[in-house]
Amino acid sequence: MEIAIMKAVLEENDNKARDISELLKSRNILLLNLISSPGSGKTTLLEKTVEHFKDKYSIAVIEGDITTARDAERLEKYKIPLVVINTDGACHLNSMSIANALDQFDLDDLDIIFVENVGNLVCPSEFDIGEAAKVAILSTTEGDDKPEKYPLLFRESELMILNKMDLAPYTNFNKESFYRDLKKINENLPVIEASCTKNEGLTGWFDWVEQKAIDGGIIK
Numbered sequence: 001m002e003i004a005i006m007k008a009v010l011e012e013n014d015n016k017a018r019d020i021s022e023l024l025k026s027r028n029i030l031l032l033n034l035i036s037s038p039g040s041g042k043t044t045l046l047e048k049t050v051e052h053f054k055d056k057y058s059i060a061v062i063e064g065d066i067t068t069a070r071d072a073e074r075l076e077k078y079k080i081p082l083v084v085i086n087t088d089g090a091c092h093l094n095s096m097s098i099a100n101a102l103d104q105f106d107l108d109d110l111d112i113i114f115v116e117n118v119g120n121l122v123c124p125s126e127f128d129i130g131e132a133a134k135v136a137i138l139s140t141t142e143g144d145d146k147p148e149k150y151p152l153l154f155r156e157s158e159l160m161i162l163n164k165m166d167l168a169p170y171t172n173f174n175k176e177s178f179y180r181d182l183k184k185i186n187e188n189l190p191v192i193e194a195s196c197t198k199n200e201g202l203t204g205w206f207d208w209v210e211q212k213a214i215d216g217g218i219i220k
């Protein structure tokens with residue numbers, strides 16, 4: 001019984017995700033879904049990304065959080081369209097909540113929508129939201145074993161950012177075993193090593209976003 005209900009929930013989610021994906025493709029809008037555990041640097045990456053692209057692309061952000069609007073408040077300074085989705089305890093965003101959030105934007109006016117998913121390495125990977133790509137973020141302080149422990153995210157993502165490289169020397173993060181595990185899970189997953197707070201390695205990320213935008217028909 002429980003399995004049947006879960007299947008129905010996922011099916012409803014996937015149907016709506018397909019609608020969103022088609023809608024956004026028809027309007028040449030790129031939706032990127034950022035997924036990581038709490039504290040690995042999603043909001044910091046978004047701050048740097050909006051700062052970098054704000055004069056080139058029309059950007060909006062959907063902030064998913066269990067409660068509070070604290071991450072959205074950090075982005076208010078950029079004067080971009082922002083929607084907060086409080087999931088009231090749920091550990092991920094679903095496509096129905098994304099559809100509601102999209103209703104609050106003027107889609108005629110947007111190029112890229114970044115979604116900061118709820119901080120969690122498990123649930124957000126299971127729920128498509130109509131994104132062009134999922135992006136996994138992991139920080140060196142979380143441990144090199146995370147891809148092997150939470151493989152779905154690393155299998156589903158098109159890009160991974162290994163953040164907090166500035167802290168790596170103070171941790172026991174073992175790059176060799178990290179890359180060895182990751183290769184077994186998703187051989188072709190590109191990894192960008194970065195430090196968001198030190199503005200290091202971000203060019204690779206900006207180039208990737210730009211290429212995705214071009215692939216999505218957004219020419220600026």
Ligand SMILES: Nc1nc2c(ncn2[C@@H]2O[C@H](COP(=O)(O)OP(=O)(O)O)[C@@H](O)[C@H]2O)c(=O)[nH]1
Binds near residue numbers: 038043165
């Ligand atoms: N040392 C270091 N700290 C970082 C880096 N990126 C983010 N942080 C810090 O990590 C904490 C959590 O970052 P935040 O962006 O809120 O993570 P989120 O929960 O994934 O959105 C904050 O105190 C950030 O300043 C980094 O590259 N290096």
Ligand SMILES: [Mg+2]
Binds near residue numbers: 042043044071116
């Ligand atoms: Mg955040």
